[in-house]
Amino acid sequence: MAKQRPEKPSGDSAADKPVEKPAKRPKPPREKKPRDPAMPWSPAVRTLVSLAVLFHLAAVFVPPWFLYLTPMHKATPAVPPGEPVRDARGEDLPPNRWREIGVEIQAPPLVAGLAKFFDHYANLLYINNGYEFFSPNPSVSHVVDYEVLDDNGQPIAEGRLPDLRDQWPRLYYHRHMMLVEQTQTPDNPLNGVEDTVAEWLLAKYGGASVRMTLSIHHLLTPQRVIDGMRPDDPSTYERVGTFTHRKGDVPRPNAAVESIPAPGTTIPGVTP
Amino acid sequence: MSSLLAAIRGYLVDVWGAWNQFWFTPADPATLSLLRLLAGSMLFYTHFIWSLDLSGFIGPDGYVPVYVLRPPGNDIAWSAWSVFFWIKSTWLLWTVHIFALLVFASLALGFFSRIAALLAFPLAVSYAHRVTPGAFFGLDKANCMLAMYLLLGPCGARYSLDRLWRLRRGEATDPEPSVSANLAIRLLQVHLCIFYLFSGLPKLDGSSWQLGTALWWAAANNEYRSLSLLWMAEWPKLTALLTHATVFWEIFYCCLVWNRYTKPIVLAIAFAVHGGIALFMGMITFGTAMIIANLSFFKPETVRKLVDPIAARVSLALVGKKVS
Numbered sequence: 001m002a003k004q005r006p007e008k009p010s011g012d013s014a015a016d017k018p019v020e021k022p023a024k025r026p027k028p029p030r031e032k033k034p035r036d037p038a039m040p041w042s043p044a045v046r047t048l049v050s051l052a053v054l055f056h057l058a059a060v061f062v063p064p065w066f067l068y069l070t071p072m073h074k075a076t077p078a079v080p081p082g083e084p085v086r087d088a089r090g091e092d093l094p095p096n097r098w099r100e101i102g103v104e105i106q107a108p109p110l111v112a113g114l115a116k117f118f119d120h121y122a123n124l125l126y127i128n129n130g131y132e133f134f135s136p137n138p139s140v141s142h143v144v145d146y147e148v149l150d151d152n153g154q155p156i157a158e159g160r161l162p163d164l165r166d167q168w169p170r171l172y173y174h175r176h177m178m179l180v181e182q183t184q185t186p187d188n189p190l191n192g193v194e195d196t197v198a199e200w201l202l203a204k205y206g207g208a209s210v211r212m213t214l215s216i217h218h219l220l221t222p223q224r225v226i227d228g229m230r231p232d233d234p235s236t237y238e239r240v241g242t243f244t245h246r247k248g249d250v251p252r253p254n255a256a257v258e259s260i261p262a263p264g265t266t267i268p269g270v271t272p
Numbered sequence: 273m274s275s276l277l278a279a280i281r282g283y284l285v286d287v288w289g290a291w292n293q294f295w296f297t298p299a300d301p302a303t304l305s306l307l308r309l310l311a312g313s314m315l316f317y318t319h320f321i322w323s324l325d326l327s328g329f330i331g332p333d334g335y336v337p338v339y340v341l342r343p344p345g346n347d348i349a350w351s352a353w354s355v356f357f358w359i360k361s362t363w364l365l366w367t368v369h370i371f372a373l374l375v376f377a378s379l380a381l382g383f384f385s386r387i388a389a390l391l392a393f394p395l396a397v398s399y400a401h402r403v404t405p406g407a408f409f410g411l412d413k414a415n416c417m418l419a420m421y422l423l424l425g426p427c428g429a430r431y432s433l434d435r436l437w438r439l440r441r442g443e444a445t446d447p448e449p450s451v452s453a454n455l456a457i458r459l460l461q462v463h464l465c466i467f468y469l470f471s472g473l474p475k476l477d478g479s480s481w482q483l484g485t486a487l488w489w490a491a492a493n494n495e496y497r498s499l500s501l502l503w504m505a506e507w508p509k510l511t512a513l514l515t516h517a518t519v520f521w522e523i524f525y526c527c528l529v530w531n532r533y534t535k536p537i538v539l540a541i542a543f544a545v546h547g548g549i550a551l552f553m554g555m556i557t558f559g560t561a562m563i564i565a566n567l568s569f570f571k572p573e574t575v576r577k578l579v580d581p582i583a584a585r586v587s588l589a590l591v592g593k594k595v596s
Contacts, residue, residue, distance in 0.1 A: 053295060064469075120351035126412075132474040134490050174554065177495055
């Protein structure tokens with residue numbers, strides 16, 4: 001028996017119609033994987049955030065690493081190892097004068113490159129700093145005594161930076177202490193801005209000039225303390241420079257620093 | 273060869289798994305919320321103190337004028353920015369300052385916490401850049417570090433006015449564990465490890481840290497001292513022990529703080545060191561800020577056990593319900 005063909009539907013319109021394909025079996029709906037409650041973020045999001053985390057942590061790590069490797073006390077001249085850096089008279093030059101004879105301070109190439117790469121990001125987030133507290137060694141403090149004078153040279157105000165009696169609470173005192181330290185540290189870019197501090201004191205008290213005296217407050221050895229010497233004994237203060245600033249004077253770089261004694265200078269009973 | 277590849281693949285899968293578990297596991301926002309409360313209070317107090325001589329320290333013509341930090345034609349990076357570099361008038365200076373204080377107070381109280389956290393960080397950085405160099409110190413670094421990570425997570429989920437407000441409206445559900453809370457805390461923890469590592473390493477270059485006398489010289493500094501440590505003059509070996517312990521603790525903090533057996537010891541030393549700095553060296557704010565940062569290593573369960581009873585009393589008093 002011959003197989004019967006299904007009858008074609010009669011009529012022209014039916015002939016024009018394409019033959020209907022058997023309907024595709026509908027795919028079962030893809031089951032959504034239930035999100036792991038222990039790991040709610042998708043792998044893609046975690047990957048992206050992981051990259052951001054790595055970038056950020058590198059930016060946190062690099063600036064203190066760079067600063068740790070490049071402090072002034074560890075400065076290495078760009079000359080063959082062991083070769084001294086001397087001036088024309090044959091005297092050894094300190095690092096801050098190497099450039100005078102065309103010798104640069106060496107920077108670690110990889111870390112310096114990384115620091116440059118992260119520079120703006122680190123600046124924006126204030127992670128562009130080191131964490132070198134009391135290092136390489138705890139050091140002496142500086143104090144500035146000031147006297148504001150009127151047009152006739154008569155004192156109208158006087159004080160000390162920092163001074164616990166005037167500056168309270170403790171954080172306010174500490175800010176003044178940092179102000180003095182950061183204007184007196186040789187490596188610090190603010191070194192020598194005594195004139196601007198003086199100008200502000202003049203604006204504050206309304207004087208015509210201000211006389212400022214910088215002193216180093218040296219630290220006592222344990223033996224001196226055992227011997228009964230007080231840490232605020234007058235002999236522990238070493239006056240290193242006095243200068244007078246008149247209203248409107250052009251700032252002079254390193255005005256007071258000029259009179260600081262050479263490194264290593266000691267005063268009796270005190271360890272610098 | 274294929275077994276080697278399989279081993280490498282297995283290793284990488286394990287690493288990825290551990291990495292995910294470390295960074296992306298949801299955590300109760302209790303620790304982050306406690307940090308918000310404490311760090312926000314510290315930010316408020318720190319910046320309130322500028323009010324005592326705002327023009328002198330932050331104003332355009334103060335002790336260190338803006339033109340000294342940003343001289344015309346300088347090559348200083350634009351990114352070392354501060355809103356105070358552009359402020360010329362005293363009234364605007366005070367307006368911004370009062371706004372900043374309100375933001376820090378909001379952050380501390382947990383009032384519109386997420387917005388406050390978003391604003392607090394750039395404001396804190398603005399102050400810090402204005403006084404760097406000038407009058408900055410470790411406190412500013414610690415404050416900015418704390419503020420930076422608070423903005424990443426739901427820092428007002430607990431111990432906040434936001435939470436009390438939600439309760440008042442009848443939303444009494446407990447805050448959900450959050451990935452971003454964990455992420456924020458983890459970033460702060462790792463940042464803290466880097467902080468201590470680079471605080472410890474430079475000390476190895478110092479003769480006094482090598483000899484074990486550094487703590488004496490720090491204690492003998494009259495300008496720092498708040499409580500006397502001069503008795504240490506008669507205890508050189510104790511001084512040396514504390515000096516060496518400080519260096520070892522700082523350098524190895526980044527390793528030992530992750531181990532469950534050494535973590536309590538490392539954190540106890542952190543509280544002792546920073547507590548000592550606060551009490552004896554007059555840096556109460558810096559010592560406290562660092563202790564707050566170390567609290568990031570407290571598990572949320574521990575924080576809840578310690579803080580929830582206090583928070584419950586506060587909420588009972590304010591909204592008549594006992595919740596944390």
